[in-house]
Amino acid sequence: MGFLGSLLKLFGGGGAPADRGxxxxxxxxxCGEKIRFRVDPRWDLAPSYEDGDQASSFSVTKHIVGxxxxxxxxxxxxFDRNRKESGRLATGGQLxxxxxxxxxxxxx
Ligand SMILES: [Zn+2]
Numbered sequence: 001m002g003f004l005g006s007l008l009k010l011f012g013g014g015g016a017p018a019d020r021g022x023x024x025x026x027x028x029x030x031c032g033e034k035i036r037f038r039v040d041p042r043w044d045l046a047p048s049y050e051d052g053d054q055a056s057s058f059s060v061t062k063h064i065v066g067x068x069x070x071x072x073x074x075x076x077x078x079f080d081r082n083r084k085e086s087g088r089l090a091t092g093g094q095l096x097x098x099x100x101x102x103x104x105x106x107x108x
Contacts, residue, residue: 022085025101026064026073026093033066034101035073035093041083056081064093 021038028035039045039060047055058079063072073093080086088095 023098024075024077025096025098026075026090027096027100028066028069028071028073028093030071030092031066031069033068034096035064035066036101037062037064037075039077041079045079045083054081057086058083 020042021040023036023038025034025036027033039062041058044060044062045058046060048057048059050056058081059076060079061074061076063074065072071092074091075093075095076087076089077085078087
């Protein structure tokens with residue numbers, strides 16, 4: 001019971017909920033605006049079932065709209081069964097790193 005109890009504690013609760021969000025950054029192809037958005041692996045990912053009832057992969061599609069030109073950027077992310085990112089695709093913009101996002105913001 002002790003082991004199970006600590007497992008339950010690990011997954012279920014106690015303490016403040018940690019921010020499990022993943023942050024991504026895109027740059028708009030049209031106006032160059034950089035936009036940060038958040039993906040919550042626990043809630044945003046849609047499972048796909050290829051065999052059996054164990055989810056074999058997950059995916060999420062986000063439509064990111066900036067403040068400058070209001071053109072939506074579509075970002076599709078795929079994750080493996082362990083919810084590790086396995087693929088990314090952006091339409092209307094480019095995914096950039098946090099460093100690029102920060103660097104450009106400082107220059108402005
Ligand atoms: Zn734009």
